[in-house]
Amino acid sequence: MTRLQQTLRNSGKELLINAALKLAAKRRSFLALGLRELGREAGLNPNTFYRHFKSLDDLGLALIERMVAQLRGPLRQQRIAAAQAVIDHYGAENVNIRTRSGTVRAQRVNRETVRLFFDFVVQNQYGFIIGLRELHGASAVMREALRKAMSDFADDMAQDLERFQLMPECDSLRVQQAAMLVVRQMFMLSMDYIEQPERRPSLQREAEDMITAIVLGYSAMDDQIAPEGDDSLPGG
Amino acid sequence: MTRLQQTLRNSGKELLINAALKLAAKRRSFLALGLRELGREAGLNPNTFYRHFKSLDDLGLALIERMVAQLRGPLRQQRIAAAQAVIDHYGAENVNIRTRSGTVRAQRVNRETVRLFFDFVVQNQYGFIIGLRELHGASAVMREALRKAMSDFADDMAQDLERFQLMPECDSLRVQQAAMLVVRQMFMLSMDYIEQPERRPSLQREAEDMITAIVLGYSAMDDQIAPEGDDSLPGG
DNA sequence: CCGGCACGTATACACGCGTATACCTGAAAG
DNA sequence: CTTTCAGGTATACGCGTGTATACGTGCCGG
Numbered sequence: 447m448t449r450l451q452q453t454l455r456n457s458g459k460e461l462l463i464n465a466a467l468k469l470a471a472k473r474r475s476f477l478a479l480g481l482r483e484l485g486r487e488a489g490l491n492p493n494t495f496y497r498h499f500k501s502l503d504d505l506g507l508a509l510i511e512r513m514v515a516q517l518r519g520p521l522r523q524q525r526i527a528a529a530q531a532v533i534d535h536y537g538a539e540n541v542n543i544r545t546r547s548g549t550v551r552a553q554r555v556n557r558e559t560v561r562l563f564f565d566f567v568v569q570n571q572y573g574f575i576i577g578l579r580e581l582h583g584a585s586a587v588m589r590e591a592l593r594k595a596m597s598d599f600a601d602d603m604a605q606d607l608e609r610f611q612l613m614p615e616c617d618s619l620r621v622q623q624a625a626m627l628v629v630r631q632m633f634m635l636s637m638d639y640i641e642q643p644e645r646r647p648s649l650q651r652e653a654e655d656m657i658t659a660i661v662l663g664y665s666a667m668d669d670q671i672a673p674e675g676d677d678s679l680p681g682g
Numbered sequence: 683m684t685r686l687q688q689t690l691r692n693s694g695k696e697l698l699i700n701a702a703l704k705l706a707a708k709r710r711s712f713l714a715l716g717l718r719e720l721g722r723e724a725g726l727n728p729n730t731f732y733r734h735f736k737s738l739d740d741l742g743l744a745l746i747e748r749m750v751a752q753l754r755g756p757l758r759q760q761r762i763a764a765a766q767a768v769i770d771h772y773g774a775e776n777v778n779i780r781t782r783s784g785t786v787r788a789q790r791v792n793r794e795t796v797r798l799f800f801d802f803v804v805q806n807q808y809g810f811i812i813g814l815r816e817l818h819g820a821s822a823v824m825r826e827a828l829r830k831a832m833s834d835f836a837d838d839m840a841q842d843l844e845r846f847q848l849m850p851e852c853d854s855l856r857v858q859q860a861a862m863l864v865v866r867q868m869f870m871l872s873m874d875y876i877e878q879p880e881r882r883p884s885l886q887r888e889a890e891d892m893i894t895a896i897v898l899g900y901s902a903m904d905d906q907i908a909p910e911g912d913d914s915l916p917g918g
Numbered sequence: 919c920c921g922g923c924a925c926g927t928a929t930a931c932a933c934g935c936g937t938a939t940a941c942c943t944g945a946a947a948g
Numbered sequence: 949c950t951t952t953c954a955g956g957t958a959t960a961c962g963c964g965t966g967t968a969t970a971c972g973t974g975c976c977g978g
Contacts, residue, residue: 472820474710475710475711475819475820478710480965482965491928494926544902578818579819582818583710583711584708660899662902663894663895663899663900666898667891670782670786716935716936717936727957728937729937732937
């Protein structure tokens with residue numbers, strides 16, 4: 447096998463990453479992966495691992511970066527495209543999610559983004575199983591990387607929420623909180639989506655509704671209570 | 683040491699559970715715990731494990747049941763007591779969370795329940811670290827048990843939301859969804875609460891707001907969109 | 919053409935592991 | 949008083965592990 451062919455498809459690095467994907471998803475924690483086990487699955491000598499990675503954490507980081515690189519861009523493009531399509535069709539008035547039309551518009555956009563996300567999930571099942579596991583796993587390095595990744599996704603969403611003015615009454619902290627909540631929940635739902643194929647259609651709808659409810663909820667709240675601890679009971 | 687004393691405080695079973703708590707929280711996955719490692723930590727012979735548990739899953743279940751038994755009752759009592767106190771003080775009108783006074787009342791109740799929950803979290807840090815880890819871990823048995831536990835907490839909350847009529851416009855499915863969302867999110871937040879002591883006051887507030895926002899959001903949503911896919915855009 | 923080097927291999931060692939088997943002890947039941 | 953048995957111990961075996969050391973091989977810059 448020539449060097450070029452190796453680089454293109456079967457590089458040892460790629461083989462090891464794929465082996466780790468397969469093994470870590472089915473077995474225990476990432477850090478508990480055996481180098482020999484890994485080498486076996488990859489069809490390589492155990493020691494070859496060290497030619498490519500310094501540690502299991504190192505491999506884990508590569509895995510996360512690879513998935514974020516694949517998902518982040520397209521997800522955002524999809525959201526912006528869907529939002530733009532809705533605006534092009536119905537005009538830019540009443541986009542505030544607290545108006546009836548704003549809610550329906552949001553639902554439309556959600557449908558597209560949720561679909562794209564879940565499609566990606568089923569095509570990267572192992573990655574999501576591992577990601578969710580390691581989000582609270584033993585490897586501090588992977589935990590941190592995954593938090594960062596989720597935070598990035600949330601930043602994207604928050605930016606778009608502000609750009610398209612869905613939550614005009616809220617300051618950016620609230621928008622950020624809402625986005626973070628959505629992202630976290632979508633990641634958790636991805637596990638259900640993988641494990642329970644028969645519930646997928648209803649999960650799709652539940653996810654759409656959840657996003658709308660969260661944005662709506664945070665949006666409405668700041669209207670009703672003061673941003674810092676207000677102890678008066680205006681209605682009672 | 684007599685048999686009675688053993689049963690009361692230092693029973694081998696208890697020693698093993700505590701050892702598992704300490705080790706599984708710091709190390710890798712629960713299933714990756716070594717029986718020897720465990721025996722060492724508990725000050726017992728490795729084989730003694732089998733006198734009490736059939737498998738690591740078995741031990742894990744014992745752990746979960748123990749925590750649920752400690753938390754579920756008090757948490758619910760606290761919520762009901764706080765809700766009752768608010769009603770006693772301000773009357774039972776305008777409890778709907780979509781009214782201004784309803785929101786403020788909800789915030790008051792949230793403050794108490796969130797505080798109780800987080801107090802329990804800091805007093806059972808190991809348990810929560812393990813629980814969160816195993817929620818997406820390799821042990822199907824523990825995953826299932828943890829899901830069931832969260833679902834039970836959500837059921838409690840949903841029942842109370844209905845009893846106190848905070849979401850009168852919503853059908854029970856929606857109430858259940860909102861409660862589940864809250865519970866899941868509270869569990870995730872517990873990790874932050876443990877790991878970042880300096881953020882605890884702000885996490886307390888964020889959690890209160892999150893609960894209010896979610897209940898409010900789901901409550902408001904059903905008013906704005908039809909329960910099944912409505913494709914019309916009334917406002918646009 | 920040749921030296922370095924990236925990638926992969928082979929062998930070996932010491933260690934911790936799960937578990938099987940047998941044994942001890944003290945409480946309680948008859 | 950004797951039997952039973954749950955709880956705890958001791959020893960031993962075979963295995964998979966991480967890693968250290970040394971070796972092979974084909975690509976590429978000089």
